[in-house]
Amino acid sequence: MNRDQSRDLYDRALDVLAGGVNSSVRATQPYPFFVQRGDGAHVIDADGTKYIDYVMGYGPLLLGHTLPDRVVAAIQSHVSDGPMYGAPTEVEVELAEFIVRHVPSVEMLRFVNSGTEATVSAMRLARGVTGRDKIVIMQGSYHGAQPSTLVEGGPESAAPSSPGIPESFAEHTIPIPFNDEETAERVFTEHGDEIAAVLTEPILGNHGIVHPVEGYHQTLRDLTEAHDALLIFDEVITGFRVGGFQGAQGVFDVDPDLTTFGKVIGGGFPVGAIGGKTEYIEQFTPAGEIFQSGTFSGHPVTMAAGLETLRYAAEEDVYDHVNALGRRLREGLSDIVADRAPEYTVAGRDSMFKVIFTRRGESQTDACSGGCRQDESCDRFESCPKNGADVDAAATDRWERLFWQEMLEEGVFLTANQFESQFVSAAHTEADVEETLETYKNVL
Known part of the structure; x- marks a missing residue:
C-alpha cells in the first residue's frame, strides 16, 4: 500500500513537532499515516487510500465524519x-x-x-x-x-x-x-x-x-x-x-x-x-x-x-443503530476469536468494542458473546480482565507491531494500541461491519 505522501509529511513534521505528532498515541510504527479528509464512516489518507474508521477521533464522532x-x-x-x-x-x-x-x-x-x-x-x-x-x-x-x-x-x-x-x-x-x-x-x-x-x-x-x-x-x-x-x-x-x-x-x-x-x-x-x-x-x-x-x-x-x-x-434513533452494529461486531468477533484465538477476550458495550489479546482463557461463551460483562456464571469469569494489570499482561506488542499494521493494510483503521477503545458511528453500515469481520478473520 502506497504511503509516500504520509512518509514525506512525517519527515517534515519531525522538524517542527515533537516526535512528529501532537498526541503520543498517533505515533505509529514505522510512521503514522496522515489523514486528508473524512467521508462518512471512512477516512482518506494523504495518498488517497480509503479506510473504514473505528477510531472516530477517539470517540467524539458519534455521527461519523459527514455531519447531517x-x-x-x-x-x-x-x-x-x-x-x-x-x-x-x-x-x-x-x-x-x-x-x-x-x-x-x-x-x-x-x-x-x-x-x-x-x-x-x-x-x-x-x-x-x-x-x-x-x-x-x-x-x-x-x-x-x-x-x-x-x-x-x-x-x-x-x-x-x-x-x-x-x-x-x-x-x-x-x-x-x-x-x-x-x-x-x-x-x-x-x-x-x-x-x-x-x-x-x-x-x-x-x-x-x-x-x-x-x-x-x-x-x-x-x-x-x-x-x-x-x-x-x-x-x-x-x-x-x-x-x-x-x-x-x-x-x-x-x-x-x-x-x-x-x-x-x-x-x-x-x-x-x-x-x-x-x-x-x-x-x-x-x-x-x-x-x-x-x-x-x-x-x-x-x-x-x-x-x-x-x-x-x-x-433519528441514532443509538438504536450504533448499538445494534456494535453488538453485531462483538458477536462476530466472538465467533472469530473462538475459532482463531480462543484465549483472546472480546470486550465492549453499545457502540464501543475491542479485542484484548489476553493470554489465557477458554473460548467465548453465550454469556459474553456480546462483550465481556464480568458475568460470574460465565466459564471465562476467572480469566477475563478485571483491571488494568490484567490488560497489561496481554500481548500488547503483538497488537502494535503486527495486528494493527496488518488491519490497516487491509483497509481497516483501528486504535493503534491494545488499550484505546474503538467506536461505531451512525455513518457505519452493516456492509462495513461484515467487511470488517472478514478482515479480522483474515488477519487473526
Whole structure:
C-alpha cells in the first residue's frame, strides 16, 4: 500500500513537532499515516487510500465524519456570526439544559475545553468542598494529561508515571485496582478522613475495555457516602456513548456526586464539562470560592455542534443503530476469536468494542458473546480482565507491531494500541461491519 505522501509529511513534521505528532498515541510504527479528509464512516489518507474508521477521533464522532445538514448549518451559523466573544451565549445554556434534562445525577454544569481540564477541575472542586487532599483512582485508568493522575504503583507506593511531575503530587493520589472491593475498603479504613474523592471511569475505556463486577460501583458509592467523600465518574468516553442519554451511570444505576464529560458533547470540537449536584457545582467561582475559569469555555461553535449532534441523535434513533452494529461486531468477533484465538477476550458495550489479546482463557461463551460483562456464571469469569494489570499482561506488542499494521493494510483503521477503545458511528453500515469481520478473520 502506497504511503509516500504520509512518509514525506512525517519527515517534515519531525522538524517542527515533537516526535512528529501532537498526541503520543498517533505515533505509529514505522510512521503514522496522515489523514486528508473524512467521508462518512471512512477516512482518506494523504495518498488517497480509503479506510473504514473505528477510531472516530477517539470517540467524539458519534455521527461519523459527514455531519447531517442541520448540524453543519448550526456550526456555520455560529462561525459566520463570529468565532467567540468572551461573553455568555444562549447556545451554551441550551446544551447545559439538554444534558441536565437527560443525565439524572447532573443538576448543574460548568463547561471547559477538554476531558483533561474537566477532571482537573472536578478534583479541585472535590478537594475544595471536602477540605481534604487525597484522591483515590483506579490503577491503569487515564483521566487526561494531568499530574495528579499520571501516577503508578499501589496504595502505599504511588509514584509519578512521567518525568516532570513532583513526588508531592503522587503523595495525594491513591491508586487501587479496578474491581477490587477489598482494597477499596482497606484504603478507606486507613485514610477515610483524608480522602476527598474516588475518581473512576464507570467502564475502563483507555485501558482495554473492562466492565465492573456486579456491585463494585455501589461499594464505591457506599464507601464515599460513609466517609463524606465524593464519588466522581469520568464519563469523558462513555458519556452519551454507553447507556444513550443517561450515560454509563444509568446502566449501572449509581448516581455519582460529580461527572466529567467530553468527546461526544462537543460534536467533534474540543470540549469538556463538569456536572453534578447543585450544592457542589455552585462552589465554582463566581457563585462560590473555588476558582475555575477559561477563555474558550462554552465556545459557541462547540456548543452548537454538541447540541445539534445530541438533538439529531435523539430524533433519528441514532443509538438504536450504533448499538445494534456494535453488538453485531462483538458477536462476530466472538465467533472469530473462538475459532482463531480462543484465549483472546472480546470486550465492549453499545457502540464501543475491542479485542484484548489476553493470554489465557477458554473460548467465548453465550454469556459474553456480546462483550465481556464480568458475568460470574460465565466459564471465562476467572480469566477475563478485571483491571488494568490484567490488560497489561496481554500481548500488547503483538497488537502494535503486527495486528494493527496488518488491519490497516487491509483497509481497516483501528486504535493503534491494545488499550484505546474503538467506536461505531451512525455513518457505519452493516456492509462495513461484515467487511470488517472478514478482515479480522483474515488477519487473526
